[in-house]
Amino acid sequence: MRRIKAGITPVRASGLDAHQVVAAITERAKDLTARQAALFQDDVRPKLAAHNIEILAWEDLTAEQAERLTRYFRHQIFPVLTPLAVDPSHPFPYISGLSLNLAVLLRNPRSGKEHFARLKVPPSLPRYITVPGRELSTRNKAAGTALIPIELVIARHLDHLFPGMDILEHHLFRVTRNENLEVEEDDAENLLKAMEKELERRRFGAGVRLEVEDTITPFVRRYLVRALGLHDDDVFELPAPLDLTSLNQLHDLDLPELKYPRFVPVTPAGLAPQESSSAGDIFAAIREHDVLLHHPYDSFSTSVQEFVSQAAADPKVLAIKQTLYRTSGDSPIVDALIEAAEEGKQVVAIVEIKARFDEENNISWARKLERAGVHVVYGMVGLKTHCKLLLVVRQESDGLRRYCHVGTGNYHPKTARGYEDLGLLTCDRDVAQDMTTLFNLLSGYAPRARFRRLLVAPRTVRDGLVERIEREIANRRAGRPAWIRIKVNSIIDETCIDALYRASRAGVPVDIVVRGICGIRAGVPELSENIRVRSILGRYLEHSRVYAFCNDGDTDLFIGSADLMHRNLDRRVEELVRITDPAMVEQLEWLVTHAASDAVSSWHLEPDGAWVRHSHGPDGEKLEDIQTTLMARARSRVKGRH
Secondary structure (H helix, E strand, O other), X not given: OHHHHHOOOOOOOOOOOHHHHHHHHHHHHHHHHHHHHHHHHHXXXXXXHHOOEEEOOHHHOOHHHHHHHHHHHHHHHHHHOOEEEEEOOEOOOOOOOOOOEEEEEEEOOOOOOEEEEEEEOOOOOOOEEEOOOOOOOOOOHHHOEEEEEHHHHHHHOHHHHOOOOEEEEEEEEEEEEOOOOOOOOOOOOOHHHHHHHHHHHHOOOOEEEXXXXXXXOHHHHHHHHHHOOOOHHHEEEEOOOOOHHHHHHHHOOOOHHHOOOOXXXXXXXXXXXXXXXXXXXXXXXXXXOOEEEEEXXXXXXXXXXXXXXXXXXXXXXXXXXXXXXXXXXXXXXXXXXXXXXXXXXXXXXXXXXXXXXXXXXXXXXXXXXXXXXXXXXXXXXXXXXXXEEEEEEEEEOOEEEEEEEEEOOOOOOOHHHOEEEEEEXXXXXXHHHHHHHHHHHHHOOOOOOOOOOEEEEOOOHHHHHHHHHHHHHHHHHOOOOOOXXXXXXXXXXXXXXXXXXXXXHOOOOEEEEEOOOEOOOOOOOOOOOOEEEEEOOOOOEEOOOEEEEOHHHOOEEEEEOOOEOHHHHHOEEEEEEEEOOHHHHHHHHHHHHHHOOOOEOEEEEOOOOOEEEEOEOOOOOEOEOHHHHHHHHHHHOOOOOO
């Protein structure tokens, strides 16, 4: 859309110009939002109602419920509302991105003139209000509960906001704005200040989409399109309620029987010989052996979080270096880094302030770290720092020792409970030296840096992976064992895809487990008949990356932060670490092999590009849910080592 406004609409490699791309995206997006709305209206809502969890309209209320909600409106909602009229002295107000608003059409009964007003639904108030008398009772949860959207309560009482006016119509709407940030890093004298300035501008990005209720009248629809500077094609008409992210409020209800069974992550066996209320000495455990972490089955708080906390409190620790791409402002990890700096330790945080849509949060807690004396480095010019690294330098009786954590996920305690990720805790000298070199590269200048066990983008990840694919091809042609197994979020890089096609044509079996964008085709004759592609969508978001190669029977296996995308391989600092412990290699190889097998419930990519769900076997038996299996395995290995 930005290109169209600037008049830059050349035909791209796809054969489409910008107008055609926007039209195709809009058509697909409208199809997806319609499917999403239908899923809620026709499937989720009736099933909730069957369990006495109802979302009511005002007309569904009893007289007593309506009266009590009117009192609630007067005391809890009315004082927060600000109606904004639109007339010659009041221009059309700025509508913030993704905010919920009521478009209200009014008439002055004296003059007969019609007026327009906008009313913002306060984001500080709950979207759904519990209907009086239908609260979720702790004694009798089977009685259920009933809720009503706040916009319906506001709409019913518009006469309180516009006394003396006739209310003709009211319709809910929201606007999506362009919130991409444009920072010329080469010209920015201070990246942090440039980002802060750009964040101010983001709020006023151009509108790109208007969502309205499907009951809207043509007149109000046209008025909003014109006032917001949009086109008719930019309007998405959907059934109420708009903004289904608000349904998180329903998920927060205390109804365990309607949710996944509770799972409590376990302390990794490699860190605790037996379950204990007090944490063991993590440094001693890592000295004894490397530890492989698999979140959320292994607890993030008793492993990574505890590692940082112990490092911050340990007087023998001299320095802590960590990359932070996304985390929460109230994160115990940020608190531990602050504590370490205040204790006089050297603390370096490589903070990526360009992490999309987390820019404001990252700047906020980066400032907090700086005030505590942490050396904060804001990444590298032209590259995002996406690698997940933590290095602790400790003075021990036999000299300095470096303890490392290399992960596939962010240092974010909240997402670690819902994202599937891997991590390695080690004090191996090669990994420690590689990480020291990489941190020096990130905070200083090290253009000739060389690495032993790490592949580092943008220099060596793509070349390193393609080299290993070519090795499998050579082994296959020489009659030696060969296979490739990959687990990623997304695969779109042409160089890597072409190499995998060459491997398939050479007869190398290739298994790929991909959760997101997939630009490879599977099972196409004479191109990819030896490639199997699976996708697992379940309770947890599959987020880890694993790259495994047969290597003539001596498996060569990496985990890390990099997906097979241009942005990861060319425009980010990413890392993959080679796993050398035979037991860990066996465990990770099993993970990818089993996830891609026909025994596991998953989506299969067909040769025509369609995804087909396979949840039952040929005899109608239910296929294995691999995440349930991994939860059971985690519980069973609470005692004993990995």
